[in-house]
Structure formats: structure tokens, C-alpha cells
Amino acid sequence: MQLSFCRRVYVSLAKGLGLKKLFYYLFVNNKIIDILSSRVLSMVVPPIVGLYYGTLDIWGDDWDIVTKYKSQHEFTFTILAGMTLLILFVKGVSETFKDIVSDRYEALLESLIVFFNSLVKRKRDRYFQKASNLRPNADAFKIFTQPSDQLEFVLDGTKRFLVDGLGLTSKQVGVTIIEGKEDEQRWWYAFKCDSQKQHTRARDLMTGDSAAKYALEQGDSVFIPDIRKGVKEGVFFPSQRSKKGKIGSVFCKPVRVNVNNEDYVYIFTIAVYGQFLCTPYDESVCKACERILDEIADRVELELYLHSMTQYKENKGKAA
Amino acid sequence: MRQILMSKPGEFDYTGKRQPVTNLAVKMLAKVITSKESGDEVVIVSQKLKSDKETEQQ
Numbered sequence: 001m002q003l004s005f006c007r008r009v010y011v012s013l014a015k016g017l018g019l020k021k022l023f024y025y026l027f028v029n030n031k032i033i034d035i036l037s038s039r040v041l042s043m044v045v046p047p048i049v050g051l052y053y054g055t056l057d058i059w060g061d062d063w064d065i066v067t068k069y070k071s072q073h074e075f076t077f078t079i080l081a082g083m084t085l086l087i088l089f090v091k092g093v094s095e096t097f098k099d100i101v102s103d104r105y106e107a108l109l110e111s112l113i114v115f116f117n118s119l120v121k122r123k124r125d126r127y128f129q130k131a132s133n134l135r136p137n138a139d140a141f142k143i144f145t146q147p148s149d150q151l152e153f154v155l156d157g158t159k160r161f162l163v164d165g166l167g168l169t170s171k172q173v174g175v176t177i178i179e180g181k182e183d184e185q186r187w188w189y190a191f192k193c194d195s196q197k198q199h200t201r202a203r204d205l206m207t208g209d210s211a212a213k214y215a216l217e218q219g220d221s222v223f224i225p226d227i228r229k230g231v232k233e234g235v236f237f238p239s240q241r242s243k244k245g246k247i248g249s250v251f252c253k254p255v256r257v258n259v260n261n262e263d264y265v266y267i268f269t270i271a272v273y274g275q276f277l278c279t280p281y282d283e284s285v286c287k288a289c290e291r292i293l294d295e296i297a298d299r300v301e302l303e304l305y306l307h308s309m310t311q312y313k314e315n316k317g318k319a320a
Numbered sequence: 321m322r323q324i325l326m327s328k329p330g331e332f333d334y335t336g337k338r339q340p341v342t343n344l345a346v347k348m349l350a351k352v353i354t355s356k357e358s359g360d361e362v363v364i365v366s367q368k369l370k371s372d373k374e375t376e377q378q
Contacts, residue, residue, distance in 0.1 A: 024340040105345040112349065167342065221322045229327040278346060281329050283363055285343045288350035290324050295353055 027093040037091040045087055049080045111165035112292070115157045119299060122153050147307035148191075151177065154300050155193040158270065161296070162277075172245060172274045177300070178202045178212060178267040190266065190307075200239040210237035212267040215252035221297060223251045223290040225280035227273075245273030249280070251290070253297040257308040264308035268300045324363045 027033055035041070056073060060066045066073055130143050155175045162168045162175075176199060180187035187202040205212050214235040215222040222235070227248045230236025242248055248271065255266040270277075270293060278289035 028340075101341050101344045101348075104341045105348045108342075108345045108349050109352070112353065166346075218323060222325065223323070224325045226327045226332060228332050229325055233325060235325065279339065279343055280327055281331075281334070282343065283326060285346060286324050286326055287363070288347040290322065291350040291354045292346065294322060 024097065027090060028097045033090055033094055036087055037094045042087055042091055045080070046084050049077075049084050052077060052080060108165045111161050115161045115165075115296075116299070118157055119150070119154060122150065141313070142310065145306045145310060147303045147310055151191050151300065151303045151307060154296075154303060155191055158296055158300075159193050162270070162272070166277065168272055168275055168277070172241075172248075172272055174199060174241075174269070174271045174273075176269050176271075177304070178206065178269065180206060180265055182263065182265055200237060200241075205237050206267075208237045209234045211235055211250045211252045212254075212269055213237075216254040216265070216267055219254065219256075221251065221253035221290075221294055223249075223286070223293060225249050225276060225278055225286045225289070229280070241273050242271075245275075247276060248273040249275075249277035251277070251293045251297075253294070253301070255301045255304045257305055259308050259312040262312060264304075264311065266304050266308075268297050268304075270296075321362050326363050326365045328365050 056066060056077065126146065126149075127144055134140065134143065155177070158175045159170070159173050162173050163170045173193075174197065175193040176189055177191040178187055179190035180202065185203070185207065187206040189199060189202050192199065206216075207213075211222055211224055211230055224230040224236060227236050227238075227242055227250055228246075230250065231238055236242075236250065250272075251270040253268045255268065257264045257266075277293075278285045280286065
């Protein structure tokens with residue numbers, strides 16, 4: 001109760017004064033704070049001060065070592081008492097901030113777990129429903145997998161995670177999968193998170209200098225935390241939306257599946273405009289953010305394997 | 321290899337708010353959910369991309 005009150009006071013104060021960043025550096029991300037708030041110091045210093053005070057109070061008039069050096073003892077005690085106060089204060093603020101980070105982390109972890117669990121639940125529910133009516137000669141692969149349905153669900157879940165977990169604005173988030181025939185230079189959107197939303201034409205992206213094209217050429221994912229850097233380096237295709245938003249981030253992961261010598265090519269993209277996925281100039285944060293996005297992309301990749309196999313089966317079935 | 325194309329400090333103007341709490345939470349989450357060893361990804365902060373492309377074309 002008391003801690004929660006302190007936290008509320010701290011958050012209001014930090015927000016109100018716009019000092020959150022300053023507080024963070026003063027009380028958390030600081031080597032001196034690490035030393036001051038260490039357990040050893042907080043375990044050792046207060047008892048020493050207590051014992052010292054007790055000694056001075058009880059035997060101060062009897063012991064020569066105290067009476068003869070009174071001014072020195074006053075100075076030492078003042079220093080020790082000051083240190084105790086400082087340690088307790090710093091530790092209190094630091095712990096409060098750590099609690100806030102812990103809460104944020106829990107919220108982020110929860111939204112990711114909810115997202116991943118929902119993917120499993122979706123499949124489990126489908127398997128359960130379909131299994132009860134399965135006929136002996138039915139196409140079990142087609143009935144159970146349904147990758148299109150699962151992919152749409154993954155894209156929606158990705159967006160939900162970005163909004164709920166990372167606190168992004170929903171309207172400026174785009175999650176898509178481009179599919180294409182490389183040799184024919186035909187590209188189209190196989191899946192879009194918001195089907196009504198207008199996106200830059202897939203063909204323009206894949207023939208221009210875009211992150212999607214670059215990722216496909218590289219054969220692995222590309223994360224551009226600041227799209228301005230992408231434009232500067234010639235690996236981001238500026239769209240109307242990105243120009244309007246001015247800033248943004250993009251993540252692209254290419255997926256190439258070969259089914260019986262037939263290539264299926266996809267590019268999974270997460271694009272946000274007018275906001276960043278993470279602090280673009282902080283390397284450790286960018287790496288962490290990229291890892292989370294890559295984990296999500298792994299789920300998409302898995303479904304795309306099934307999707308390509310389903311497509312192959314359907315196309316060959318028609319041809320036969 | 322996975323790539324991160326980062327901007328250099330001071331390369332662009334950042335007026336938006338920095339989010340130290342979210343940043344720390346993201347780092348903690350990345351540590352927990354992924355078993356991938358560091359070094360799987362490469363961070364690029366220069367004109368390397370263009371020069372890479374040009375070298376490939378030559």
C-alpha cells in the first residue's frame with residue numbers, strides 16, 4: 001500500500017515535471033547508484049551507525065577515546081548518518097523505479113504470451129471441431145492446417161501485440177505478407193492485417209529500393225528502426241503514409257519455400273509510421289526489439305510453409 | 321544473417337520522447353524469450369549497404 005502510494009507519487013512527479021529520463025539516469029542507470037543501492041552497503045552501514053550512536057550515547061562520558069576526540073566523533077557520525085540517509089533514499093527511489101520497469105515487463109510478457117497462446121488455441125479448437133466430423137477418405141491436411149486462416153490470425157495478433165505490448169498507435173501499424181513470382185516479377189499482397197487499408201503497390205515495393213526487396217536479396221530479415229536511415233541508404237521505399245508520418249520503423253523477413261522444385265516466395269513486413277518500434281539509436285534496445293520481432297516472424301514462417309504446400313497441392317490438383 | 325540498419329548518434333533529429341521503462345522491459349523480454357546467442361544479428365550503421373550492393377553488382 002505504502003509502496004504503491006510512493007510509486008504513484010514518483011510517477012506523477014516524474015511525468016508532471018517531464019523528468020522521467022532524468023530520474024532514470026540519476027537513480028537507476030548509474031554506477032554510483034549501483035554501489036549506493038547495493039545490498040552489502042545497506043546491510044552494513046545502518047547497523048554500524050546504530051552501534052556507533054549507541055556507543056557514543058552510552059559510554060560517551062566514560063571513555064577517554066570519545067571525550068578526548070569529541071569533534072572528530074561528531075564529524076564521523078555526521079558523515080555516517082548522512083550516508084545512511086542517502087543510501088536509504090537512493091535505494092527507495094531505485095526500487096520504486098525497478099518496480100515500474102517490472103510492471104511494464106510483466107505487461108509486455110503477458111501480451112506476448114497471450115499472442116502465442118492464442119495461436120495454439122486457435123489450432124487446438126479447429127482440430128477439436130474438425131476431428132469429430134472427420135471422414136475416413138477426407139483430406140486431413142487440408143481440413144486441419146488451413147494456413148490462410150491461421151496467417152490472418154497471426155497478423156492480427158502481431159498488431160495486437162504491438163499495440164497492447166509496445167504501446168503503439170493502432171492506426172499507424174501495418175502488418176502484411178507479400179507473395180510473388182520472382183521470375184515473372186509479379187507481386188501481390190497475399191495477406192494484410194487490415195484489408196481495407198491502402199498499401200503501396202507490392203510491385204512498386206519489389207521493383208523499387210525497398211526494405212522488402214533488400215531483405216529478399218539478402219535472404220534474411222532486415223530491421224530498420226528509423227525509416228529515414230532506410231531512405232538515406234536506399235533500402236526503404238517512401239510511401240505516402242511514410243512521408244506523412246515522417247518517422248517510423250520497418251521489419252521485413254523473407255520466406256522462400258521450395259515445394260517439389262517450385263519456389264514460393266513471401267515477405268513478411270511490419271511497418272509503423274509516425275512512431276518508432278524502439279529507440280532507434282540505442283543499439284542494445286534495437287537488438288532486443290529485433291529478436292522479439294524475429295520470434296514473431298518465426299511463427300509466420302511456419303504457417304507460410306504450410307501455405308505454400310497447400311497452394312502447391314491445390315494448383316497441381318487443378319492441373320491434373 | 322539478420323541485419324539491423326541503425327542510425328548513428330546525432331544522424332537524425334529525435335524530438336520524440338525516449339521510453340526508458342519500455343526499453344528496459346523490451347530488453348528483459350528479449351533475454352527471456354530467445355535462446356539465440358548474441359551475434360546472430362549484425363548491426364550496420366554506415367553506408368555499408370550501398371557499397372555492398374555496388375560490389376555485388378560489379
